[in-house]
Amino acid sequence: MSLRALTFDVDAVVLDIEGTTSATGFVVDVLYPYSRARFAGLLTERAAEPAVARAVDQVRELSGDPDAGPAAIEKTLNSWLDDDRKATPLKTLQGIVWAEGFARGDLVSHFYDDVVPVLRAWHAAGLRLYVYSSGSVPAQRAWFGHSPDGDLTPLLSGLYDTENAGPKQDPASYDRIAESAGIAGGRLLFLSDRPGELDAARAAGWHTAGIRRPGEPYYDQGVGDHPQAGTFDEITISTAGTTGSTA
Numbered sequence: 001m002s003l004r005a006l007t008f009d010v011d012a013v014v015l016d017i018e019g020t021t022s023a024t025g026f027v028v029d030v031l032y033p034y035s036r037a038r039f040a041g042l043l044t045e046r047a048a049e050p051a052v053a054r055a056v057d058q059v060r061e062l063s064g065d066p067d068a069g070p071a072a073i074e075k076t077l078n079s080w081l082d083d084d085r086k087a088t089p090l091k092t093l094q095g096i097v098w099a100e101g102f103a104r105g106d107l108v109s110h111f112y113d114d115v116v117p118v119l120r121a122w123h124a125a126g127l128r129l130y131v132y133s134s135g136s137v138p139a140q141r142a143w144f145g146h147s148p149d150g151d152l153t154p155l156l157s158g159l160y161d162t163e164n165a166g167p168k169q170d171p172a173s174y175d176r177i178a179e180s181a182g183i184a185g186g187r188l189l190f191l192s193d194r195p196g197e198l199d200a201a202r203a204a205g206w207h208t209a210g211i212r213r214p215g216e217p218y219y220d221q222g223v224g225d226h227p228q229a230g231t232f233d234e235i236t237i238s239t240a241g242t243t244g245s246t247a
């Protein structure tokens with residue numbers, strides 16, 4: 001699908017995963033059942049691990065149930081899964097389970113066909129690439145590390161999630177990423193399928209492009225007045241172009 005060719009003059013591209021580089025359907029149909037089936041074991045057998053214990057405390061706080069035991073925690077996690085709610089402790093616990101699943105070869109990630117060739121080309125041209133996803137940093141590392149095209153992590157300069165950057169619809173999160181990467185917002189391009197995330201990035205002074213792929217949950221809603229593309233190869237990164245222009 002071709003919408004419009006876009007040209008941006010930036011130093012780095014920051015990538016959303018679900019709905020942007022990769023299919024939401026794959027995450028929901030493959031990754032979510034994988035984590036759902038393993039939450040009980042994680043919550044009972046590995047409750048003393050610091051990352052698990054911290055996430056459990058966060059679930060108790062978010063659900064308003066300070067005494068919740070493993071069964072109640074599991075029920076809450078599964079209800080968040082049903083709603084595809086991007087709650088940080090859910091993402092932490094999923095990330096633990098998924099990283100182990102990718103490492104043992106149970107899971108291989110998904111990328112839309114246009115994505116990997118374009119990421120390789122952008123990287124070869126000297127652009128820095130970052131990820132900012134609700135999926136936890138360990139999950140992101142495993143996702144890019146176990147793709148159908150092999151290990152893509154050498155393409156990436158940094159990974160951001162809701163723990164180390166903050167909520168994706170808060171402009172302050174984009175300020176934090178810009179500061180951490182050492183790149184001014186005006187030299188950063190954020191690619192996402194969600195208008196609320198694009199709005200927040202733009203409010204922080206970033207360039208934005210909405211990625212609209214047929215079949216994705218936000219396809220019909222659109223991305224408001226953000227520049228938009230149907231695939232990554234509709235986006236050109238130029239060092240001296242007119243940013244956000246359409247051709």
Ligand SMILES: CSCCC(=O)C(=O)COP(=O)(O)O
Nearest residue numbers: 017018133134135139140143
């Ligand atoms: C590798 S993370 C798996 C996808 C996921 O769980 C998720 O929440 C992705 O959300 P995004 O912010 O990338 O739309």
Ligand SMILES: [Mg+2]
Nearest residue numbers: 016018019193
């Ligand atoms: Mg997304």
